[in-house]
Amino acid sequence: MTAVDTEQWSVPDDHACLVPDFSPRALLGKKGTRDMDRVTGLAVGVTAQLLAEGAADGASVPTGEGTGLVLGTTTGSAESMMGYTRTSMQKSKPFLVDPALMPYAVMNCAAGQCAIWHGLKGPNATLAGGQSAGLLSLNYTRRLLASGRAERILCGAAEEFSAARSWIEHHRRGRTPADTVLGEGSAMFLVETAGRDTAERLPLAEILDVRSRPHAQGAVREALAACVADTLRRTGLGPEDVWAVVPSGVHAQYAEQEADALHAVVRGTDARWVDVTGLLGDAGAAGAAFQIAAVLSIADADPEAAGKLALITSVDRDGTVACALIRTGGGSR
Structure with missing residues (x-):
C-alpha cells in the first residue's frame, strides 16, 4: 500500500x-x-x-x-x-x-x-x-x-x-x-488437460472442482455454505481434507458472512487461513486470481504441502458466490 x-x-x-x-x-x-x-x-x-x-x-x-x-x-x-x-x-x-x-x-x-x-x-x-x-x-x-x-x-x-x-x-x-x-x-x-504433452511441465496444482451460485438479498452465508458443501460432495471429500482456506474477505458487509460460512465448514480442523486482501487490497476482478496465486506460492515453497487441498472462495457484491477446490503439487520446483 x-x-x-x-x-x-x-x-x-x-x-x-x-x-x-x-x-x-x-x-x-x-x-x-x-x-x-x-x-x-x-x-x-x-x-x-x-x-x-x-x-x-x-x-x-x-x-x-x-x-x-x-x-x-x-x-x-x-x-x-x-x-x-x-x-x-x-x-x-x-x-x-x-x-x-x-x-x-x-x-x-x-x-x-x-x-x-x-x-x-x-x-x-x-x-x-x-x-x-x-x-x-x-x-x-x-x-x-x-x-x-x-x-x-x-x-x-x-x-x-x-x-x-x-x-x-x-x-x-x-x-x-x-x-x-x-x-x-x-x-x-x-x-x-493432464497427459496432453505436459510431461516437461510439473503441475503446481490439480483443479478438482469449481462451483458458483447466486446470493439473493445479501444472504451470502447460506449461498456460500451450500456452494462449498456441493463442491465437497461432488469430489467425495470432507472438511477434514482441507489444508488451506483462502477467502476473498473484501467487502465488510459480506466478509463476516463469508468467514462464518467457512468456519462452519472447517470447524474442528487445522485448516490454514490465507489472507490476500490484507496485503493487496481490493483487487477487483483480479482478487480471486491472486488468491489462487497466493496459495500456490505457499504450497510450492513447502514440500509437506504436496497433495494437500486448498479451498478458495469469492463473494461478489452484485450477487455471486464462487468456490474452487484444488489439490496442490507443493514443492514441485
Missing part, C-alpha cells in the same frame, strides 16, 4: 495498492502502446511473463491454434470507457473522437490484445464477474478443455486502478467508509 500521488491521480483515495512504477510503455516498449490503458498493459504484460518463464524453464508453452485465453474482468477499463464517452460529448460532433482509443473502450480489448501480442489463436473469451471473475474464468477454462476446444488455456484476470474506478467506488459506497484500499494487478495461469 502506498500514498496516492495526487499530481498523477485525481482521485478521492489517499492510499492504494498499485503495481510499482507500472506503465504499459515501460513494460512492453513503445511499439503499440501509445494509447494502451493500464488493464490491457497488465494483462498483456503478465501473459508475456508467463510465456517467458516457461521458455526459461525449458518448457516453452506452444501458442498458435491450440492455445486459447480466458480473462476475467469487471467491466474492462472504466477509465477508457468513460474517457471515450466524455470525448465524444466534448467535441463539436459526437463522432470526432480519437479512433485509436475506441478498442480500449470495449470490454474484451485486453483479452484480444493478449492474443494478438502473443499469437494465441485458440478460443478467446472475456468473463465479466467482478470479484469472482478469476474463479468463473477458471470454470469456463475447464469447460473449454473438456469439450476439446483447445489443448491449453492461459487463464487469469486483470483489474486496473484508475480515476474512473476510484470515483465509481467512492460514489457507490456513499458516506460509508471504505472497507479496504483499492488495488490492481493481473495474474495468469497455464491450464492443461
